[in-house]
Amino acid sequence: xxxxxxxxxxxxxxxxxxxxxxxxxxxxxxxxxxxxxxxxxxxxxxxxxxxxxxxxxxxxxxxxxxxxxxxxxxxxxxxxxxxxxxxxxxxxxxxxxxxxxxxxxxxxxxxxxxxxxxxxxxxxxxxxxxxxxxxxxxxxxxxxxxxxxxxxxxxxxxxxxxxxxxxxxxxxxxxxxxxxxxxxxxxxxxxxxxxxxxxxxxxxxxxxxxxxxxxxxxxxxxxxxxxxxxxxxxxxxxxxxxxxxxxxxxxxxxxxxxxxxxxxxxxxxxxxxxxxxxxxxxxxxxxxxxxxxxxxxxxxxxxxxxxxxxxxxxxxxxxxxxxxxxxxxxxxxxxxxxxxxxxxxxxxxxxxxxxxxxxxxxxxxxxxxxxxxxxxxxxxxxxxxxxxxxxxx
Amino acid sequence: xxxxxxxxxxxxxxxxxxxxxxxxxxxxxxxxxxxxxxxxxxxxxxxxxxxxxxxxxxxxxxxxxxxxxxxxxxxxxxxxxxxxxxxxxxxxxxxxxxxxxxxxxxxxxxxxxxxxxxxxxxxxxxxxxxxxxxxxxxxxxxxxxxxxxxxxxxxxxxxxxxxxxxxxxxxxxxxxxxxxxxxxxxxxxxxxxxxxxxxxxxxxxxxxxxxxxxxxxxxxxxxxxxxxxxxxxxxxxxxxxxxxxxxxxxxxxxxxxxxxxxxxxxxxxxxxxxxxxxxxxxxxxxxxxxxxxxxxxxxxxxxxxxxxxxxxxxxxxxxxxxxxxxxxxxxxxxxxxxxxxxxxxxxxxxxxxxxxxxxxxxxxxxxxxxxxxxxxxxxxxxx
Numbered sequence: 077x078x079x080x081x082x083x084x085x086x087x088x089x090x091x092x093x094x095x096x097x098x099x100x101x102x103x104x105x106x107x108x109x110x111x112x113x114x115x116x117x118x119x120x121x122x123x124x125x126x127x128x129x130x131x132x133x134x135x136x137x138x139x140x141x142x143x144x145x146x147x148x149x150x151x152x153x154x155x156x157x158x159x160x161x162x163x164x165x166x167x168x169x170x171x172x173x174x175x176x177x178x179x180x181x182x183x184x185x186x187x188x189x190x191x192x193x194x195x196x197x198x199x200x201x202x203x204x205x206x207x208x209x210x211x212x213x214x215x216x217x218x219x220x221x222x223x224x225x226x227x228x229x230x231x232x233x234x235x236x237x238x239x240x241x242x243x244x245x246x247x248x249x250x251x252x253x254x255x256x257x258x259x260x261x262x263x264x265x266x267x268x269x270x271x272x273x274x275x276x277x278x279x280x281x282x283x284x285x286x287x288x289x290x291x292x293x294x295x296x297x298x299x300x301x302x303x304x305x306x307x308x309x310x311x312x313x314x315x316x317x318x319x320x321x322x323x324x325x326x327x328x329x330x331x332x333x334x335x336x337x338x339x340x341x342x343x344x345x346x347x348x349x350x351x352x353x354x355x356x357x358x359x360x361x362x363x364x365x366x367x368x369x370x371x372x373x374x375x376x377x378x379x380x381x382x383x384x385x386x387x388x389x390x391x392x393x394x395x396x397x398x399x400x401x402x403x404x405x406x407x408x409x410x411x412x413x414x415x416x417x418x419x420x421x422x423x424x425x426x427x428x429x430x431x432x433x434x435x436x437x438x439x440x441x442x443x444x445x446x447x448x449x450x451x452x453x454x455x456x457x458x459x460x461x462x463x464x465x466x467x468x469x
Numbered sequence: 470x471x472x473x474x475x476x477x478x479x480x481x482x483x484x485x486x487x488x489x490x491x492x493x494x495x496x497x498x499x500x501x502x503x504x505x506x507x508x509x510x511x512x513x514x515x516x517x518x519x520x521x522x523x524x525x526x527x528x529x530x531x532x533x534x535x536x537x538x539x540x541x542x543x544x545x546x547x548x549x550x551x552x553x554x555x556x557x558x559x560x561x562x563x564x565x566x567x568x569x570x571x572x573x574x575x576x577x578x579x580x581x582x583x584x585x586x587x588x589x590x591x592x593x594x595x596x597x598x599x600x601x602x603x604x605x606x607x608x609x610x611x612x613x614x615x616x617x618x619x620x621x622x623x624x625x626x627x628x629x630x631x632x633x634x635x636x637x638x639x640x641x642x643x644x645x646x647x648x649x650x651x652x653x654x655x656x657x658x659x660x661x662x663x664x665x666x667x668x669x670x671x672x673x674x675x676x677x678x679x680x681x682x683x684x685x686x687x688x689x690x691x692x693x694x695x696x697x698x699x700x701x702x703x704x705x706x707x708x709x710x711x712x713x714x715x716x717x718x719x720x721x722x723x724x725x726x727x728x729x730x731x732x733x734x735x736x737x738x739x740x741x742x743x744x745x746x747x748x749x750x751x752x753x754x755x756x757x758x759x760x761x762x763x764x765x766x767x768x769x770x771x772x773x774x775x776x777x778x779x780x781x782x783x784x785x786x787x788x789x790x791x792x793x794x795x796x797x798x799x800x801x802x803x804x805x806x807x808x809x810x811x812x813x814x815x816x817x818x819x820x821x822x823x824x825x826x827x828x829x830x831x832x833x834x835x836x837x838x839x840x841x842x843x844x845x846x847x848x849x850x851x852x
Contacts, residue, residue, distance in 0.1 A: 184529075349743060
């Protein structure tokens with residue numbers, strides 16, 4: 077027999093005998109499944125967060141903040157700047173021939189998490205009527221839009237899911253005034269974690285004259301550089317100009333890096349734990365098969381074939397464990413909603429996203445553990461002297 | 470104790486197997502140690518904070534500064550000993566990554582509301598008397614190599630000066646320590662002189678105090694005084710929310726999310742995997758030694774002492790693994806820079822010990838039971 081045929085036969089023989097060593101095999105499968113499930117779940121958390129933040133923003137929308145401010149919360153622009161910014165010729169016009177611009181104010185308010193006595197910070201965004209026209213992705217899924225001049229609020233769908241007392245009809249209290257929730261909106265991005273109301277009503281209650289930011293829509297997405305140049309050079313203004321997507325990406329980078337570091341550390345420690353377990357189990361699988369391996373060697377099967385058979389077993393079991401782990405992570409965590417403190421001291425809610433590339437990554441880890449775990453026992457199996465192996469019980 | 474050599478012998482029978490099992494256990498307990506150290510920080514991290522201090526914040530959220538004019542009305546509430554105020558400055562030093570908390574405060578009020586900070590009398594005078602004075606905690610000063618007399622430039626992300634710039638310069642006039650070890654660990658913060666801060670920031674923001682820190686005469690009156698303060702401002706634009714400093718701190722950390730849940734889920738999965746692996750190894754080891762147990766029983770060992778032997782073996786394995794893992798976690802947390810104060814404390818040790826005992830029982834009992842039930846004849850035949 078050629079070496080390839082030998083190898084194929086012995087691998088198949090070995091794989092067929094796995095059911096008779098079910099206990100030991102299951103140990104590897106479950107051990108690796110645990111590692112992969114945790115790893116994929118943690119990666120999907122980081123992925124969900126960055127997806128929520130990075131999906132925010134259209135290429136033709138521009139955020140203008142006070143110069144030096146990194147978040148809307150710390151940015152203050154007076155009415156004059158807000159008016160001047162929107163007069164730029166690059167700004168698109170609405171059908172009413174007014175500039176496609178919305179001055180917006182962001183203040184942080186406290187709402188309760190269900191079942192907890194401590195509050196969570198949520199952004200309340202006051203927008204001009206144009207703010208809704210500028211964001212065509214945003215639509216109401218329940219109730220109605222707030223009416224200008226009234227203390228009415230629409231809540232983002234993610235905020236409603238995460239925090240207590242945000243259903244339509246409920247009342248909130250800010251600075252001695254009563255506000256009514258009248259609707260729920262969804263935009264599929266970071267705004268879903270916010271509460272929205274009329275700009276001037278928010279300004280009145282929070283005693284603020286200016287705005288935090290101005291959102292502009294460009295008539296032509298390519299005119300961004302020219303707009304930026306004009307606004308930042310204007311001696312009457314002190315502003316930073318960013319594409320909306322850029323602004324939201326800069327909010328997420330710190331947080332996603334931190335989650336990434338924690339995930340890698342936990343993943344490596346867990347993978348090591350599982351690796352030692354896999355080595356142990358494969359050693360005992362080999363020692364249970366010692367007589368069989370001796371017989372095969374006596375019949376003329378080569379060392380390579382023996383090594384391949386043990387490695388194939390380890391890889392197959394690891395792959396099964398990887399699949400199981402991916403399945404568990406997907407079933408338990410895909411779409412699981414959480415919220416955490418994002419940029420600007422307010423909560424950002426997001427869903428875990430178990431994507432296909434994360435599943436592939438999980439399987440890759442599983443196979444890696446299987447390979448390294450199987451290698452030493454495989455070499456050991458190939459190197460047992462035939463005479464000794466035949467005597468094993 | 471006389472069985473110790475027997476237990477050791479059993480564990481050292483296959484050295485590789487025991488070593489690998491120990492390494493897996495170590496990985497599991499390393500994760501447990503680190504995870505619980507973070508949990509300790511989030512859940513119990515505020516326990517040492519003063520029980521006689523309240524924080525009064527705007528009811529809307531702590532990011533909305535309260536105006537300074539509330540001060541006399543809070544001071545007039547019965548049971549209040551001293552009131553300070555503190556505005557979060559939000560500055561970065563040289564580079565946006567060098568972020569540490571700074572608060573603009575009134576120096577004499579700080580000394581009386583936070584007696585936990587130790588600062589010598591001369592530095593106290595200097596802080597109150599220097600317009601742009603600042604004091605830094607010992608850990609912070611050591612981290613950046615600051616000395617008294619240095620000028621510290623801070624770029625505030627929140628506060629703009631009247632001239633429109635965000636660059637503030639502070640003169641370091643003192644370095645403070647904590648009253649005890651707990652407080653010393655928290656000395657990575659900086660206090661700035663409020664008077665200069667207030668007169669230099671944009672006019673529209675002047676007179677905003679941030680949050681009020683209220684020290685009480687009697688710690689038992691926390692609930693009563695908090696309710697009285699909030700009642701003062703109910704239905705006004707400056708509605709307040711007053712809570713104990715501990716609640717404030719815990720609430721702030723909880724904002725980061727349900728960390729405890731995520732950590733416990735990870736630890737659960739890690740432990741389950743390790744439990745399966747170790748359980749299998751124990752089982753395997755007992756199965757190989759069936760004839761030996763037969764011999765032991767022939768020699769007069771009772772069924773019960775054979776059960777005890779196997780359990781002791783499992784216990785020795787799990788406890789050693791736990792000790793190694795927690796020891797490693799201890800080393801890792803001790804090496805962390807002071808701004809990450811996660812440490813292995815008594816609570817973590819107790820949790821780890823309980824986990825090790827439970828693990829030993831769960832993985833040890835089935836094979837121990839099997840060894841106990843062995844009939845001598847079958848055992849000697851290796852059946």
